[in-house]
Amino acid sequence: MMDETVVRHLGRDDAARLAALIGTAELQKSLRRPRSMFSFAMNVIVTFLTFVALVPLFSVVYMLVAKGLHAFSMSVFTSLPPSAGEIGGGFGNAIIGTLIMVGIATLISVPFGIMAAIFLAEVGPTTRLAQFVRFSAKILSGFPSVLAGVVAYGAIVMLTGGFSAWAGGIALSLLMLPTVILTAEDAIRMVPPKIREAAIGMGATSTQTIWRVMLPTAMPGVLTGVMLAVARAAGETAPLLFTARFSNYWLDGVSGLSEPTASLAVLIYNFSSQPAVNQQDMAWAASLVLVAIVLGINLIGQSLSSRRI
Amino acid sequence: MIQVQEANGHGAATKNGAENNIVINCDIKELFYGTFKAVRDTMIPIQTGSITAFIGPSGCGKSTVLRSLNRMNDLVRGFRLKGQVHFRGNDIYGPTIDPVAVRRHIGMVFQQPNPFAMSIYRNFSFGLRLNGFKGDKAERVEKALRGAALWDEVKDKLHKSALALSGGQQQRLCIARAIATEPAVLLMDEPCSALDPIATRKIEELMTELKQRFTIAIVTHNLQQAQRVADKTGFLYVDTTQGGRTGYLVEFGDSRELFENPREKHTQEYIRGEFG
Numbered sequence: 395m396m397d398e399t400v401v402r403h404l405g406r407d408d409a410a411r412l413a414a415l416i417g418t419a420e421l422q423k424s425l426r427r428p429r430s431m432f433s434f435a436m437n438v439i440v441t442f443l444t445f446v447a448l449v450p451l452f453s454v455v456y457m458l459v460a461k462g463l464h465a466f467s468m469s470v471f472t473s474l475p476p477s478a479g480e481i482g483g484g485f486g487n488a489i490i491g492t493l494i495m496v497g498i499a500t501l502i503s504v505p506f507g508i509m510a511a512i513f514l515a516e517v518g519p520t521t522r523l524a525q526f527v528r529f530s531a532k533i534l535s536g537f538p539s540v541l542a543g544v545v546a547y548g549a550i551v552m553l554t555g556g557f558s559a560w561a562g563g564i565a566l567s568l569l570m571l572p573t574v575i576l577t578a579e580d581a582i583r584m585v586p587p588k589i590r591e592a593a594i595g596m597g598a599t600s601t602q603t604i605w606r607v608m609l610p611t612a613m614p615g616v617l618t619g620v621m622l623a624v625a626r627a628a629g630e631t632a633p634l635l636f637t638a639r640f641s642n643y644w645l646d647g648v649s650g651l652s653e654p655t656a657s658l659a660v661l662i663y664n665f666s667s668q669p670a671v672n673q674q675d676m677a678w679a680a681s682l683v684l685v686a687i688v689l690g691i692n693l694i695g696q697s698l699s700s701r702r703i
Numbered sequence: 704m705i706q707v708q709e710a711n712g713h714g715a716a717t718k719n720g721a722e723n724n725i726v727i728n729c730d731i732k733e734l735f736y737g738t739f740k741a742v743r744d745t746m747i748p749i750q751t752g753s754i755t756a757f758i759g760p761s762g763c764g765k766s767t768v769l770r771s772l773n774r775m776n777d778l779v780r781g782f783r784l785k786g787q788v789h790f791r792g793n794d795i796y797g798p799t800i801d802p803v804a805v806r807r808h809i810g811m812v813f814q815q816p817n818p819f820a821m822s823i824y825r826n827f828s829f830g831l832r833l834n835g836f837k838g839d840k841a842e843r844v845e846k847a848l849r850g851a852a853l854w855d856e857v858k859d860k861l862h863k864s865a866l867a868l869s870g871g872q873q874q875r876l877c878i879a880r881a882i883a884t885e886p887a888v889l890l891m892d893e894p895c896s897a898l899d900p901i902a903t904r905k906i907e908e909l910m911t912e913l914k915q916r917f918t919i920a921i922v923t924h925n926l927q928q929a930q931r932v933a934d935k936t937g938f939l940y941v942d943t944t945q946g947g948r949t950g951y952l953v954e955f956g957d958s959r960e961l962f963e964n965p966r967e968k969h970t971q972e973y974i975r976g977e978f979g
Contacts, residue, residue: 542825588817592877595775596830596884597807606829 451474462682465675470683475642475661478670485680487644488656492687494645495638495657496628498563499570504620507574511616511637514575515582516604527575535572542568543633551637559645561654562638566630570623577619581612604612614699621695625688633658640664658684707901721931724751726888726918727772727809728789734764734771737781738803741767745952747937749888756933756958757927763939764950765922769890772920773809774802788893791887807834810886814893818865818880820891823857826865826876830884843883844889850916851879871902878909889913891921895928899971926962926974933958938970 476483546565665677734742742764757765848854895903937955
């Protein structure tokens with residue numbers, strides 16, 4: 395076993411002689427050496443455990459595809475939810491409802507979230523307010539989603555006197571906000587300081603530096619956070635049970651946003667506990683569509699965040 | 704200790720900088736970061752149309768001095784300066800001075816090339832828009848790129864990412880970006896330290912060309928570079944006698960004079976490579 399220190403103690407000539415003494419067997423691959431054995435065993439264990447971790451993941455996807463495809467047809471996009479025993483039917487209204495409520499939530503949480511992130515990262519990162527907001531956002535990001543529903547119920551549903559897409563969107567925005575704030579703050583902080591210096595050195599004000607340089611540079615990271623938040627909101631059931639409830643009818647224009655509104659998540663929740671087989675099948679098909687939507691959003695997010703310029 | 708060569712006629716008499724083509728007259732008495740005194744007693748007059756180099760061992764405050772010439776140090780928490788820096792007769796640390804406006808007249812090139820993660824063209828349009836430039840942007844961009852000897856290399860990829868350029872090209876882009884807005888003075892903080900010798904040579908040639916139109920102040924670790932390009936050189940050294948490490952100006956004068964016939968012992972030792 396020749397190492398640096400030995401060589402240093404021996405001097406160059408001695409080191410050469412020592413090297414000549416080491417047999418070629420010393421250089422051969424062998425599992426009999428303990429450290430080689432250990433390394434090999436660790437690799438085997440790691441590989442095995444990776445497969446174990448994939449089992450539940452793939453079984454969920456397999457169940458979804460197998461059961462979901464069975465009830466799936468193009469008419470699910472164009473039909474209303476079926477009653478028990480009815481042939482056909484779909485959940486077009488729930489898809490639209492989910493998209494609209496997630497859209498409302500995004501329109502609320504993204505502007506507020508990005509503004510807050512700019513404050514946290516650039517304007518007053520060490521202020522007491524920033525520490526408080528950061529702490530709150532961290533707490534809120536682990537907030538049970540049902541509480542967001544209760545808050546929106548108390549604040550919006552009780553006040554406006556009814557369940558609505560607006561209330562659902564606001565409940566979802568409460569869930570999205572901390573994710574947007576924290577990931578956007580991180581993304582802005584990741585912009586190298588030399589980029590800020592370049593802008594300031596050219597005579598940009600702090601606002602110009604933030605909006606025209608820092609934010610565009612951080613945009614891929616900001617978008618990733620937004621997409622994560624959107625994907626989470628699209629799958630939430632609990633906040634919508636208290637706020638948008640469900641509807642068996644198509645959304646009726648803009649005024650329909652003030653009425654109870656269907657969503658995929660609530661449809662799955664309702665139908666999966668029904669005794670009627672056709673409704674259970676619809677729940678599986680809706681699950682498949684919901685997973686496809688979330689996957690699609692994630693893929694869009696990834697391609698946006700890997701895009702430069 | 705401080706010996707500003709008075710022979711060429713700019714000493715205390717030209718403090719307001721209006722005479723003798725002094726565009727920036729830097730007179731730093733004390734410069735602090737918090738309670739740490741980083742620099743003391745540094746007087747450097749910078750002459751219009753010349754290249755002034757700051758040399759000295761690491762930690763002697765040469766970059767700090769350079770950065771205080773366009774108020775970049777304002778970004779550092781706890782920065783305080785006692786003394787004046789006159790730019791065309793105005794003290795840029797005066798209470799009525801807007802540091803943003805100062806930086807539009809005194810541009811800066813940094814140690815690390817720092818193009819924005821945008822297209823080459825938009826790297827320019829950003830600065831031009833800041834300055835309220837109303838003319839033909841494309842023409843201005845071409846002029847600046849030609850000025851930085853980069854036009855032929857990038858003219859076909861103006862709308863490609865500036866980050867795709869090599870390090871040397873990125874640094875010349877940063878120089879072009881700085882001169883596009885036509886500042887009076889260009890500060891360069893070790894602009895070649897991240898570059899290979901060929902790119903370094905190109906930037907040195909560029910500096911010599913640019914001094915016809917812009918006044919340049921450069922910080923460099925490379926004594927040969929100061930000797931090759933600078934008209935005037937200031938040598939800063941670290942004083943450890945009063946506790947702490949405070950940089951100060953040891954000697955300032957014509958580069959040839961300073962390198963061939965330094966007056967101060969510290970300068971002689973540093974130039975001969977006995978420390979630093």
